[in-house]
């Protein structure tokens with residue numbers, strides 16, 4: 001079996017998963033903003049609910065695995081609470097190590113009038129141990145000056161940068177899924193698949209399980225299956241899990257379009273770019 005989609009509360013699915021079972025947990029939890037799929041809670045209650053899920057995710061995580069918790073701000077009457085700050089201590093107290101606080105920068109969102117418009121969110125990447133999977137080559141990005149050479153010393157005349165590309169750094173410029181994005185569904189805040197692809201490729205190997213407790217319309221599952229990993233996730237809203245299943249079925253038929261990982265950011269001065277691509281996945285029963 002390479003896919004398990006669970007309709008219901010993620011804690012119910014988590015209770016069925018053995019210890020040390022998954023290599024990567026990647027998720028974007030509710031932000032306590034009173035969206036269709038959540039009730040705005042007192043902040044302490046929200047944090048306790050998150051703590052219960054995080055504890056279970058740590059339990060099911062393999063010793064060389066990673067947890068990526070993608071969050072933005074909780075906003076209350078114009079006052080912001082960055083959720084990575086609010087949640088960091090939970091991971092720290094469970095003995096996890098923060099490896100990167102990745103800044104995901106995007107171009108579109110609400111226009112604020114009493115503060116600067118928010119155009120980034122973060123991914124906290126934690127590992128359970130010091131020995132963890134980290135594959136840099138599959139996620140390298142093109143060098144700025146690929147033909148630059150050493151101009152003196154024993155390496156004079158040889159390429160000074162890695163021809164496979166450079167480390168993508170901890171600031172990722174990836175468009176968020178707004179109305180004209182090729183992956184847009186009815187979900188109000190879905191992941192772009194390419195954001196999860198970068199995590200899947202660098203933090204797991206083929207055949208590993210990738211888990212998303214707050215799966216929405218299945219973007220994490222798609223990113224995992226596209227790259228030959230296994231995918232498991234929970235979603236409490238039936239309409240979103242239905243869309244997740246439809247997207248996966250389309251991808252099995254080779255009819256789902258996603259934004260390619262190597263597509264540049266839209267530049268009105270140079271509108272020609274790599275077009276969206278169809279993906280094809282295989283799901284083992």
Ligand SMILES: C[S@@+](CC[C@H](N)C(=O)[O-])C[C@H]1O[C@@H](n2cnc3c(N)ncnc32)[C@H](O)[C@@H]1O
Pocket residue numbers: 008009010011027028029030031037038187189190191192213214215216217218219220234235236237240
């Ligand atoms: C920020 S969205 C995640 C969207 C997802 N990353 C995607 O690409 O579609 C959070 C999701 O968690 C779901 N959710 C909220 N509480 C849940 C729970 N206790 N168990 C499972 N899913 C839950 C919501 O319905 C919502 O779809």
